[in-house]
Amino acid sequence: MNVQAQIEEFYDVVIIGAGPVGGYLGWKFKELGHTVLIVEEHSEIGRPFQCAGLVNPGAMERVPMKNTILTPIWGARINSPNGTTVDIGSPERIRTWSVCRKKFDEGVVRLAIESGADIILNSKPTKLDIEKDYAEISINVGGDICKVRCDLVCGCDGAHSWVRRTMKMGRPKEMMIGYQVEVTGYNGSSGQLDMFTGNDIAPGFFAWAIPSGETTRIGMWSRADLLTGKSCEMMVDNLMNSSIWKQRFENCNIVGRFGGPVPSGLLKYPLRERVALFGDASGACKPTTGGGIGTGFDQADLLAPILSECINNDDLGEAKMKSLVKILGPMRKKLNRARALRDAFLTEVTDEELESVFKVWSRPEVTQIINESGEIDNPIPLGLRLLKEVPEFRSLATKAASAVIWS
Ligand SMILES: Cc1cc2nc3c(=O)[nH]c(=O)nc-3n(C[C@H](O)[C@H](O)[C@H](O)COP(=O)(O)OP(=O)(O)OC[C@H]3O[C@@H](n4cnc5c(N)ncnc54)[C@H](O)[C@@H]3O)c2cc1C
Numbered sequence: 001m002n003v004q005a006q007i008e009e010f011y012d013v014v015i016i017g018a019g020p021v022g023g024y025l026g027w028k029f030k031e032l033g034h035t036v037l038i039v040e041e042h043s044e045i046g047r048p049f050q051c052a053g054l055v056n057p058g059a060m061e062r063v064p065m066k067n068t069i070l071t072p073i074w075g076a077r078i079n080s081p082n083g084t085t086v087d088i089g090s091p092e093r094i095r096t097w098s099v100c101r102k103k104f105d106e107g108v109v110r111l112a113i114e115s116g117a118d119i120i121l122n123s124k125p126t127k128l129d130i131e132k133d134y135a136e137i138s139i140n141v142g143g144d145i146c147k148v149r150c151d152l153v154c155g156c157d158g159a160h161s162w163v164r165r166t167m168k169m170g171r172p173k174e175m176m177i178g179y180q181v182e183v184t185g186y187n188g189s190s191g192q193l194d195m196f197t198g199n200d201i202a203p204g205f206f207a208w209a210i211p212s213g214e215t216t217r218i219g220m221w222s223r224a225d226l227l228t229g230k231s232c233e234m235m236v237d238n239l240m241n242s243s244i245w246k247q248r249f250e251n252c253n254i255v256g257r258f259g260g261p262v263p264s265g266l267l268k269y270p271l272r273e274r275v276a277l278f279g280d281a282s283g284a285c286k287p288t289t290g291g292g293i294g295t296g297f298d299q300a301d302l303l304a305p306i307l308s309e310c311i312n313n314d315d316l317g318e319a320k321m322k323s324l325v326k327i328l329g330p331m332r333k334k335l336n337r338a339r340a341l342r343d344a345f346l347t348e349v350t351d352e353e354l355e356s357v358f359k360v361w362s363r364p365e366v367t368q369i370i371n372e373s374g375e376i377d378n379p380i381p382l383g384l385r386l387l388k389e390v391p392e393f394r395s396l397a398t399k400a401a402s403a404v405i406w407s
Helices: 020-031 101-114 162-166 232-241 293-312 318-347 351-361 364-373 380-389 391-396 398-406
Strands: 010-016 036-039 069-073 075-079 085-089 096-099 118-120 123-130 135-141 144-155 174-184 192-196 207-212 215-223 253-264 275-277
Touching (some): 010 135, 020 101, 069 207, 085 364, 096 207, 162 275, 215 232, 215 253, 232 253, 364 380, 380 391
Antiparallel strands (some): 069 096, 075 085, 123 135
């Protein structure tokens, strides 16, 4: 996609960042009748690529992007540290889609452009001044600085958001690190992704092998404090070459490498006078899967209509913007609860405890509960059902139960 707009002097909304969330938000604001400029620092959309490429049905339903699907994923093989495998899902029910992220991002940004948003590539903001009646952004466009005024600035500029740092809006609660290689020749199972756990594989988190058409994406994520000096690259290398699973990777040929941060834990105030943050910039990735596309779309759907009203009423002052934070309350609560469950079942347990969790999960009646209530989009019903109905988990997860109830 190669587009470059003639820039106007004033826009209702200027969006920094043409990732999936910036594109989706631009489209939503255009549908609400606003003028929109999207500013992207790279020369093309969807590069560099930093994603396992899973888009859940809830997000896929909201954009016409089925043409970007590489593999429908109906199930998972979840592997314990010592080699117990639990198979979940069945081919009749698709749980998530493995997509070509470049095509997906391009398609979403195209929705904004085709509905009339302007976009400038190779451009990034250098200064942001918030005035009473407008915000003024200085933008470096291919070496020339131009100034644009707008009612509202939206930071959709990813994990290290320039807008967030410039406006001193805080930091997401957790910053995980992900690393991934794309391979041919993986010995996997069609339509099923593999998850690998254990302190030597992905401390506190998990590693994955995700079918993506003719290739497979193999990666892991964790937190710096749990990696104890090792890099994610070393962990993936260990999984593929030295772990008990190494025979699955014997014929793999690496064709690409990617890595990046996964910010999780919504900022306390992602909205300030004439400024709003969305997606990774606001810390919206799910603590359970690292997925950030669906929650970014959710934020845009929740906030764009009310922000549109604020633009029309010229009511974007600090007090009004901070009052809108409560709209994100239920989402914040859901993400915090998911984190509490993740901590109880995965992040804060030893390999021995994890092994005993897997022993229970592998019992047919428990696997049935997982199949009935397991949702990638919303792990809370399953987590609560397991805590309630499986006696072994009651003692294991007392902490989780209270965290879930009180979070
Ligand atoms: C290894 C890994 C695997 C992942 N797997 C998944 C997955 O399977 N499913 C999922 O949903 N999520 C996944 N994620 C998370 C997902 O990639 C992000 O949540 C998602 O891309 C967020 O979209 P965004 O639009 O908020 O930010 P981004 O996709 O980061 O887009 C931000 C855009 O802003 C631009 N930008 C940044 N700074 C500036 C600036 N100063 N000026 C102008 N432009 C700027 C960037 O170039 C980019 O185009 C994964 C992340 C990692 C690291």
